[in-house]
Amino acid sequence: MPKIPNFPSLLPIEPLTRPLTGSIRPPGSKSITNRALVLAALSSHVHPVRLEGVLFSEDTELMMAALQQLGFGVAANPECEQAEIRAPAGAPIIPVSEADLFCGNSGTTMRFMTAMVSIGQGNYRLDGISRMRERPIENLLEALRQLGVDAVSEHGTGCPPVRVRTTGWRDDVQVRIRGDISSQFISALLLAAPWSGVRVSLYTTGRPVSEPYIRMTLAMLDQFGARVIRDDQKSLPDNTKQPTAFIVSPQQPCGLASYVIEPDATAATYWWAAAAITGGSVTVTGLGPDSLQGDVAFVEILERMGCHVQMGCDSITVQGDKLSGIEVDMNAVSDTVMTLAAVACFAEGSTRIGNVAHIRHKETDRIAALARELGRLGVEVREFEDGLEIRPRPMHGAIVETYNDHRMAMSLALIGLRVPRIVIRNPGCVVKTYPSFFEDLDRLCRPCR
Numbered sequence: 001m002p003k004i005p006n007f008p009s010l011l012p013i014e015p016l017t018r019p020l021t022g023s024i025r026p027p028g029s030k031s032i033t034n035r036a037l038v039l040a041a042l043s044s045h046v047h048p049v050r051l052e053g054v055l056f057s058e059d060t061e062l063m064m065a066a067l068q069q070l071g072f073g074v075a076a077n078p079e080c081e082q083a084e085i086r087a088p089a090g091a092p093i094i095p096v097s098e099a100d101l102f103c104g105n106s107g108t109t110m111r112f113m114t115a116m117v118s119i120g121q122g123n124y125r126l127d128g129i130s131r132m133r134e135r136p137i138e139n140l141l142e143a144l145r146q147l148g149v150d151a152v153s154e155h156g157t158g159c160p161p162v163r164v165r166t167t168g169w170r171d172d173v174q175v176r177i178r179g180d181i182s183s184q185f186i187s188a189l190l191l192a193a194p195w196s197g198v199r200v201s202l203y204t205t206g207r208p209v210s211e212p213y214i215r216m217t218l219a220m221l222d223q224f225g226a227r228v229i230r231d232d233q234k235s236l237p238d239n240t241k242q243p244t245a246f247i248v249s250p251q252q253p254c255g256l257a258s259y260v261i262e263p264d265a266t267a268a269t270y271w272w273a274a275a276a277i278t279g280g281s282v283t284v285t286g287l288g289p290d291s292l293q294g295d296v297a298f299v300e301i302l303e304r305m306g307c308h309v310q311m312g313c314d315s316i317t318v319q320g321d322k323l324s325g326i327e328v329d330m331n332a333v334s335d336t337v338m339t340l341a342a343v344a345c346f347a348e349g350s351t352r353i354g355n356v357a358h359i360r361h362k363e364t365d366r367i368a369a370l371a372r373e374l375g376r377l378g379v380e381v382r383e384f385e386d387g388l389e390i391r392p393r394p395m396h397g398a399i400v401e402t403y404n405d406h407r408m409a410m411s412l413a414l415i416g417l418r419v420p421r422i423v424i425r426n427p428g429c430v431v432k433t434y435p436s437f438f439e440d441l442d443r444l445c446r447p448c449r
Contacts, residue, residue, distance in 0.1 A: 013416025043255025071095025212294020397421020
C-alpha cells in the first residue's frame with residue numbers, strides 16, 4: 001500500500017499573491033475505483049482483472065482489504081496505480097463463508113460489501129468506526145430481507161454493525177427500495193444482482209438522490225458485460241406507479257481483462273473552485289464531457305456564477321471572473337456542496353443551496369458543519385433542513401474544524417487562498433479519498449505566491 005504523508009495536527013494555508021493558474025490531473029476516482037473493485041472481484045471467477053488508474057486511499061484500501069478477507073487475491077501496485085483481482089480457482093461467488101469486515105467510515109465499502117456478501121453462502125458481519133455506526137443502512141437491509149436474506153442491524157438502530165446470514169437470493173423477486181436516502185443502496189444491489197443467479201426486479205420509491213451515481217453504476221455494469229434494463233415508466237402489479245424499475249435477469253457476465261479508471265471529478269472540483277475564488281485559470285486533464293462522473297456538472301454551476309468554462313475532449317478549464325450568488329438544487333452533485341460553499345463566500349449576493357438533506361448523514365452532518373465553520377470565519381449562514389444560504393461578509397482567519405471529514409478539509413482550505421490565517425485542524429483526514437491533496441495544492445500554488 002502507498003506511503004501515507006505525515007500531517008501536522010494544524011496546517012496553515014498560505015494565501016496567494018496573484019490568481020492561480022496551472023493544470024493538474026487528480027488521482028483516480030474513488031467512486032469508480034470502489035465500483036470497479038467489486039465488479040472485478042465478481043468477474044474474476046472467469047479470469048483475473050487488472051485495474052489501471054486505481055485510487056489508493058483510505059476508502060479504497062478498506063475495500064481491497066475486505067475483498068482479501070472474502071478470499072479474493074488482490075495484488076496492489078500503488079506506484080503504478082494498478083491492482084489485479086483474482087478469485088481462487090473453483091471457488092463459489094463469495095469464496096469464504098464467514099468473515100468479519102471492517103469498513104472504517106467508508107459508505108461505499110459498507111453498503112457495497114453488505115449487498116455483495118448477501119449473494120454468497122454463509123455468515124458475515126460488517127462494522128466501522130463510531131461515525132459509521134450512526135449512518136443509516138436499514139433501507140438496504142430491508143431490501144435484502146425481501147430477497148430472502150437474513151440481514152439485520154446488530155444493535156437494532158438501523159445502522160451498522162450489520163449481520164448477514166445468507167444462502168443466496170430468492171428467484172424472481174420484486175424488491176421495493178426507497179431512493180431518497182442514498183443512491184448507494186440502489187448501486188449496491190445493482191452491482192451484486194447480475195452475479196446472484198436469479199431474476200430480480202428492483203423498484204425505487206421516492207426521487208432517487210445523487211442520480212448521476214446510479215447512472216455511473218449502470219454504465220460500469222454495461223462495460224463489464226452485465227445487462228440491466230431500466231424502465232422509468234414501470235408499474236408494480238398492484239398498479240402502484242414507481243419512478244424507476246431495474247430488471248436484472250440471471251446471467252453470466254464475462255467481465256473484462258482490464259479496466260481503466262478515470263480521474264476523480266469530485267476532487268477536480270477543488271481545483272476549478274480555486275480558479276473561481278482567485279480569479280485564475282485551472283485546467284483539469286483526464287476529464288471531459290463523456291466522463292462517467294456526474295460531478296463534472298459542477299463547472300456548469302460555476303458558469304452560472306460568472307466563470308468561463310472551456311470543455312475539451314480530455315480536459316476542462318475554468319477561468320475565474322466576477323462571481324454572483326445563485327440559487328441551486330445540488331441533489332445530483334451533493335458531494336460538491338462544500339466546494340461550492342467555499343466559492344459562494346466570495347460572490348456578490350447570497351447563494352442558496354437546496355435539496356441536499358441527505359448529506360446530513362455523510363462523514364459528518366455536512367450542512368450543520370458548514371454553517372458552523374463558515375460562521376467562525378465571519379460569513380453569515382442560514383441553515384435549513386435541506387440546505388443552507390450563504391451571505392458573504394468580510395472574512396477573517398481562524399482555526400477551522402474538519403470533523404474528520406475529508407471534504408470539509410479540502411473545501412475550507414480553498415478559502416485560505418485569499419483569506420490570511422486560515423488554519424485547518426486535522427488535515428490528515430484527506431487520506432480518505434485524496435492523500436496527496438495538500439501536496440498538490442502546494443505544487444499548483446507555488447508559482448503564484
